Amino acid sequence: MMNNTLKNHLCKLPSGYVIVGKWHKHSYKIIKPLGKGANGVVYLAESPKGLVAVKLSDNSTAITSEVNVLKHFSKVQGVALGPSLLDVDDWFDPYGKKIVCFYVMEYIKGEDFLAFIQKRGKEWIVVLILQLLSDLEKLHQEGWVFGDLKPENLLVVGQAPKIRLLDVGGTTLKGRAIKEFTEFYDRGYWGMGSRKAEPSYDLFSVAMIMMNACYLKRFEKKGNGREQLMKMIDADETLRKYRKVLMRAIAGKYDHAREMHHELMAVVMDESSRTKTNSRANQSRKGAVQQRYQKRKKHSGILETALIVMFLLFMYVMYLYGELL
Amino acid sequence: MRKGTLKQILLITDGCSNHGEDPVAMAALAREQGITVNVIGVLDKDTIDESGLREIEGIAMSGGGVSQVVYAKQLSQTVQMVTRKAMTQTLQGVINRELKQILGSDVTMEDLPPEKRGEVMEVVDELGETVELEVLILVDTSGSMKTKLPTVKEALFDLSLSLNARIGDNHFAVFVFPGKRGDVEKILDWTPKLEALSTVFPKLTSGGLTPTGPALREALTYFKKKRSLRSLISGDEQYFEESSM
Incomplete structure (x- = not known):
């Protein structure tokens, strides 16, 4: 029962429009829309405390759930897992003649994840992904799974670029069913x-975000999901480097x-040490597996040469023996 | 505490019924029995006609459920979204009723201050995760739906994937209409896993009539049969309509 007319005008609030909360009486002056999600629209707004982001929705259930998640995060000290929550209230919408729920959060100014990579280069992919993994580890430790992890929900912030998680609409308690997802980043869709x-659900999405960042597009599933993804990894130069990690995450x-x-x-x-000195002096513990494999390959090469040399020597000896007789 | 069971009918169709009782009336009947009716209208490329759209909205409205019209491609996402939304809606209805009992006549969740609302919502979330769910899926297989059936099947697998990630138990049954002999035909009996469907779906034949109303009516009796059968065994089955939580 999507009410499109209501949705439409909620998305088109003019700049300068002032929203006043029914319960707390705080007022927010709309500046411009920031984005539109599955469950509502986010505006940049001015408040006495400075710039804020206001999320409005006619779906009170979804808003309340999101507020619950944000509240839990604000209890986590010292780490910013999502935007901090500033206010929750209702607003009587004079156009729709209906109560619309909204919440106010800190405004995070940053750049779109994919746009950032396109501008600054592919070497940023792995840097940002490593940052993302650190944040996810904290989130998982708190007992939550992000769920709807995708580039649109990531923002790159600051002079020293740092990744931030944005939309917590899909964030779910560990052990429950994922609330919200996007097919391309959903392991269920790929049959995986x-x-x-659970944490591995988010980590699958991380692998898909890396794919998305390299190909700069999403693709549809055709036939066997696992094989298709494997082929896509092998076909891209950047992805191929991280093949082992990607396949394990998938x-x-x-x-x-x-x-x-x-x-x-x-x-x-491992990669940087190889390009720098081409020596294997600084072996990291985890890279050891890969290197051992390469060593074994080298060993078998030496063995092969030795066998050929021995065979030739033997033939030569036989020849000499024949000549002597 | 034993939790009640949420009962839903999920109707997947692409247009107007043309045979038998008014499906909107049958949906109202379902609601009376505590069964929610959700409808998904599947489009091809062109848009659905006005009367078809009205019927789809009408059935969901009088069935106390959710309706959504989508292109075949978006079916997977929609099926799980609609089912979820209807669950929350029903649970919220139950909670609202409880609130009224505690706080007086006209109080709903929206009348609570946002802080309290959050706590109530956590209860709804918790219930949605753990409650037992019965979904009877009713698929229109008349003429024009034929090309969309593979997509429907995929969407149903996807639904089972989503719902089986919940903590609570699920039971699915799949019916198609028109059936080979009657208005409706059972192709999958109550089962926790929709994956069993892969073996039965290709057998479908598509005919001309679209008896949506009669199909809904018969689907209801199927819930009933199940209920009486189960109450013979367990005796003290609780349903949301009666249960005080």
Whole structure:
């Protein structure tokens, strides 16, 4: 029962329009729209306390759920897992003649994740993803799973670029069913697992965000999801470097964000050490597996050469023996 | 405490009924029995006609459920969204009724200050996660739906994936209309897993009549049969309509 007319005018509040809360009587002057989600519209607004972001929705259920999540996050000291919550209230909408719920949060000024990568280069992908994994680890430790993880819900903030999580609409308590998702980033859609809220659900989405960042587009599932994703990883130069980590994330092999962080970091370190000195002096612990594999390959090469040399020597000896007789 | 069961009918159709009782009346009947009726209208490329749209909205409205019209491609997302939304809606209705009992006649969740509302919402969330759910899926297989059936099947797998991630139990049954013999035909009996569907769906044949009303009526009796059968076994089954939580 999507009421389109109501939705439409909620999305088109003119700048300068003032919204006054029914309960707390705070007023907010609309400046411009910032974005539109599945459950409402977000405006940049001016309040006595400075610039804020106001989310309006005719779906009070969804707003209340989001507020609950944001409240839990504000209890986490010291780490910014989402925007901080400033106010929750109702507003009587004179156009729709209906109560509209809204909440007010800190305004985070930043750049779109994909736009940032396009502008600053692909080397930023792994940097931002590592930051994201650190944040997810904290979130998971608090007992939550982000759920609807996608580039639109990420923002790159500040002079020293740092990733921030934005829309908490999909954030779900661990062990429950994922509330909100977007097909491309959803492991259920790709046939790679359930929609239970667990850390590995988010980590699958992280892998898909990396794919999205390299290809700059989303693609549809065709046939076997796993094989398709594998091919897409192999076909891209950047993704190929992180193949092992990506495949493990896609297969749901990581139980914690920190494990994925660790292994991704190991690949990065290994890569940079190889390009720098081409020596294997500084082996990281996790890179060891890969290197051992390469060593074994090298060993078999030496063995092969030795066998050929021995064979030739043997033939030569036989020849000499024949000549002598 | 034993929690009640949420009962829903999910009707997937692409237009107007042309045979038998008025489906809007049958949906009202369902509501009387505590069964919510949700409707998803599936579009091809062109838009749906006015009367079809009215019927879809009418059925959901009188069935106390949610309706949504979508293109076949968006079906997967919509099916799970509609089911979820209807669950929350029903649970909220129950909570509102409880609130009225405690706080007096005209109090609903919206009348609570936002702080209190959050606490109530947590209860709704919790219930939505743990409550037992019965969904009877009613698929229109008449003429024009034929090309959309593979998508419908995919969407139903997706629904089972979403709902089975919940803590509470799920039971699904799938019916199609028109059936081979009657107005409606059962193709999957109550089961927690819709994946069993893969073996039965391709057998479908698409005919000309669209008996939406009679199909809804028969679907209701199926809930009833199940209820009486189960109450023989368990005896003290509780439903939301009666239960005081």
